Amino acid sequence: MAKMTLDQLRALRAEKQEELERRNVEGKDIQVIVGMGTCGIAAGAKLTFDAIVAALEKHNMASRVVVRQTGCMGLCYVEPTVEVVMPDMPSVIYGKMTSEFAEELVVKHLVEHSLLDNHIFDRPAVDIVKH
Amino acid sequence: MAYKNFILVCGGTGCESSRSDEIYKNLIKEAEALGVSRDVQVVKTGCFGFCEKGPIVKVLPSESFYVEVKPEDAREIIAEQVIKGREVKRLLYRNERKAETAKLQDIEFYQKQFRIVLRNCGVINPESIDEYIARTGYKALEKALFEMTPEEIIAEMKASGLRGRGGAGFPTGMKWEAARKSPGDVKYIVCNADEGDPGAYMDRSTIEGDPHSILEAMVIAGRAVGANFGYIYIRAEYPLAIERLKIAIAQAKDYGLLGENILESGFNFDIEIRLGAGAFVCGEETALLQSIEGKRGMPRPKPPFPAVKGLWGKPTVINNVETLANVPMVLTRGAQWFSSIGTEKSKGTKVFALTGKINNSGLIEVPMGTTLREIIFDIGGGIRNNKKFKGVQTGGPSGGIIVEKDLDTPISYESLTALGSMMGSGGMIVMDEDDCVVDVSKFYMAFCVDESCGKCAPCRIGTKQMHGLLDKITKGQGEEADLVKLEQIGKAMTKASLCMLGGSAANPTLSTIRHFRDEYLEHIRDRKCRAGKCKDLVVYEIDPAKCIGCGLCARKCPVPCITGEKKKPHVIDGSKCIKCGECFAVCKFGAVIKR
Numbered sequence: 001m002a003k004m005t006l007d008q009l010r011a012l013r014a015e016k017q018e019e020l021e022r023r024n025v026e027g028k029d030i031q032v033i034v035g036m037g038t039c040g041i042a043a044g045a046k047l048t049f050d051a052i053v054a055a056l057e058k059h060n061m062a063s064r065v066v067v068r069q070t071g072c073m074g075l076c077y078v079e080p081t082v083e084v085v086m087p088d089m090p091s092v093i094y095g096k097m098t099s100e101f102a103e104e105l106v107v108k109h110l111v112e113h114s115l116l117d118n119h120i121f122d123r124p125a126v127d128i129v130k131h
Numbered sequence: 132m133a134y135k136n137f138i139l140v141c142g143g144t145g146c147e148s149s150r151s152d153e154i155y156k157n158l159i160k161e162a163e164a165l166g167v168s169r170d171v172q173v174v175k176t177g178c179f180g181f182c183e184k185g186p187i188v189k190v191l192p193s194e195s196f197y198v199e200v201k202p203e204d205a206r207e208i209i210a211e212q213v214i215k216g217r218e219v220k221r222l223l224y225r226n227e228r229k230a231e232t233a234k235l236q237d238i239e240f241y242q243k244q245f246r247i248v249l250r251n252c253g254v255i256n257p258e259s260i261d262e263y264i265a266r267t268g269y270k271a272l273e274k275a276l277f278e279m280t281p282e283e284i285i286a287e288m289k290a291s292g293l294r295g296r297g298g299a300g301f302p303t304g305m306k307w308e309a310a311r312k313s314p315g316d317v318k319y320i321v322c323n324a325d326e327g328d329p330g331a332y333m334d335r336s337t338i339e340g341d342p343h344s345i346l347e348a349m350v351i352a353g354r355a356v357g358a359n360f361g362y363i364y365i366r367a368e369y370p371l372a373i374e375r376l377k378i379a380i381a382q383a384k385d386y387g388l389l390g391e392n393i394l395e396s397g398f399n400f401d402i403e404i405r406l407g408a409g410a411f412v413c414g415e416e417t418a419l420l421q422s423i424e425g426k427r428g429m430p431r432p433k434p435p436f437p438a439v440k441g442l443w444g445k446p447t448v449i450n451n452v453e454t455l456a457n458v459p460m461v462l463t464r465g466a467q468w469f470s471s472i473g474t475e476k477s478k479g480t481k482v483f484a485l486t487g488k489i490n491n492s493g494l495i496e497v498p499m500g501t502t503l504r505e506i507i508f509d510i511g512g513g514i515r516n517n518k519k520f521k522g523v524q525t526g527g528p529s530g531g532i533i534v535e536k537d538l539d540t541p542i543s544y545e546s547l548t549a550l551g552s553m554m555g556s557g558g559m560i561v562m563d564e565d566d567c568v569v570d571v572s573k574f575y576m577a578f579c580v581d582e583s584c585g586k587c588a589p590c591r592i593g594t595k596q597m598h599g600l601l602d603k604i605t606k607g608q609g610e611e612a613d614l615v616k617l618e619q620i621g622k623a624m625t626k627a628s629l630c631m632l633g634g635s636a637a638n639p640t641l642s643t644i645r646h647f648r649d650e651y652l653e654h655i656r657d658r659k660c661r662a663g664k665c666k667d668l669v670v671y672e673i674d675p676a677k678c679i680g681c682g683l684c685a686r687k688c689p690v691p692c693i694t695g696e697k698k699k700p701h702v703i704d705g706s707k708c709i710k711c712g713e714c715f716a717v718c719k720f721g722a723v724i725k726r
Contacts (some may be wrong), residue, residue, distance in 0.1 A: 003387025071340020073253030
């Protein structure tokens with residue numbers, strides 16, 4: 001993109017804000033977000049990321065899902081962390097999601113619409129940008 | 132198949148010990164009995180970090196938050212909530228102050244954290260400028276360029292009460308004002324990302340998770356003080372943070388949010404990254420400036436302060452990463468909003484890297500005025516393995532230990548200093564009964580010996596001498612006079628050192644002597660280390676009455692120095708023993724004794 005003017009920045013913000021809230025990129029309505037700070041990566045987040053992508057292919061979910069990365073969610077004691085946001089399901093943060101749980105995550109949460117036992121952790125604080 | 136409700140039962144250690152497992156089983160049983168097991172899924176979760184009110188049960192999507200739930204409440208939750216769609220009012224968490232039931236999103240009621248600095252960490256993709264912009268990113272810059280004069284920006288910063296988060300707590304607005312008023316055609320903004328305290332990773336995580344917030348703040352600072360160039364000084368040990376900063380800078384330049392004529396406002400600002408080699412002293416601002424200039428990183432006396440005479444002799448503002456990350460929110464939400472958070476003199480929040488012998492280690496952000504007890508026991512979930520809390524070290528090698536009796540002190544710059552510690556950059560290391568205070572003091576002093584730049588005598592010689600005395604004590608060769616010497620040298624260093632590296636190096640030792648003199652004396656008089664950390668003072672022996680002669684310890688001993696016939700008591704040869712503790716750890720009969 002070329003350099004922006006003030007108005008262009010405001011227009012871009014409005015557009016992207018909606019996109020982020022609807023969580024809808026190119027017709028994909030499910031987001032799987034992997035915490036990839038140094039801490040997460042050290043705990044195996046890159047392997048988890050790859051394993052999730054592979055599991056999505058395997059279960060024909062790839063066309064509906066965006067797999068994104070983000071920084072540290074702050075839950076260092078349960079890295080790697082993965083957040084799942086999708087319609088008709090509560091948004092959940094899963095912890096201790098090493099790569100061997102990737103398939104379980106895709107099958108149970110995304111396909112069967114149920115939550116995984118023993119992996120749910122709480123978002124540490126409310127979002128001040130939204131509230 | 133689609134569930135209408137999800138019941139989350141906390142399966143953390145705290146809640147588990149108060150029968151959360153029974154609640155979990157009862158909920159499943161009741162759901163089946165009432166014929167709704169297809170409508171509700173009962174899930175066990177990790178710790179919610181609110182152990183004080185456990186066991187905790189949360190129902191989604193209604194976000195009902197139940198506390199102190201008992202196994203017999205299961206039927207009511209299923210019958211009321213799942214079948215009739217009504218909340219079980221009596222179990223809802225009530226806030227003592229407002230005496231009203233709380234919803235999950237009402238953060239201050241049950242979650243103790245409040246995230247300003249970390250607002251985007253773990254939310255946006257740090258490599259996407261669009262996502263940053265979507266979450267009010269660069270909105271503060273708009274204000275700073277088009278709606279406010281530099282004086283108004285500085286006035287807003289001063290009114291917000293934001294103080295430097297690097298440790299000393301100097302008011303940010305005043306720093307900016309001093310640099311603005313200093314005469315000079317060229318001025319600089321420097322971001323201090325040279326985070327070096329052992330156990331601290333707040334700044335690294337902030338940059339890794341939200342690099343644009345730092346860039347935006349630096350441009351705003353540039354506009355406020357009249358600077359057109361900025362440096363980010365970051366240590367080379369942070370490769371991911373550096374990578375994300377580089378991506379962010381390129382994106383911002385591409386969008387015209389950095390560089391020449393930003394958003395066609397006529398204002399120019401550019402940023403470059405400077406890599407540090409990882410010397411602790413380069414976190415000290417004058418040493419940092421030397422390092423950017425390509426010289427050996429050593430502090431110089433102040434004044435003149437960098438705001439008057441900084442980089443290449445020009446007025447320079449140096450702000451820490453966390454300080455800068457606050458700036459966009461101060462302008463976007465306003466000084467009044469910001470100053471409504473925190474205590475009278477310490478406004479806003481503080482990020483801490485919570486580590487050590489704690490259940491939920493993590494990167495946390497709390498409003499100033501939160502107590503250490505809330506941080507350690509509510510957010511941190513208490514001490515690992517139910518051990519006894521001994522102390523918490525704040526401020527890393529520059530801070531001190533804070534003990535049980537002071538845990539209820541609300542955190543502020545002043546209160547921590549009054550306790551003989553300091554706010555520091557935000558490392559928080561929790562110690563339990565298995566940690567030896569003499570050993571910990573020796574560790575921090577060894578760090579300071581290594582990191583002292585050697586320019587001034589009090590620090591160069593003082594740290595070395597104190598380390599020697601501490602080493603002597605841990606080896607069982609200490610004398611009571613050594614404690615007096617430690618205190619004398621420590622006080623001299625505090626007063627006479629050139630910079631705060633030496634000026635605060637004695638803090639861990641002095642504060643542990645103050646709080647744990649008896650343990651120091653035990654090391655000196657009885658040649659004993661109650662935590663068993665000081666190897667020279669520990670002796671391992673086998674109790675012949677308990678030893679059944681299984682030989683496990685002898686097999687595990689790496690020396691080996693344990694001998695004995697099968698099925699007969701074994702013996703440890705103390706002259707060869709390296710005190711690794713392996714035999715003590717493996718013995719199933721408690722026959723190995725440590726004393």
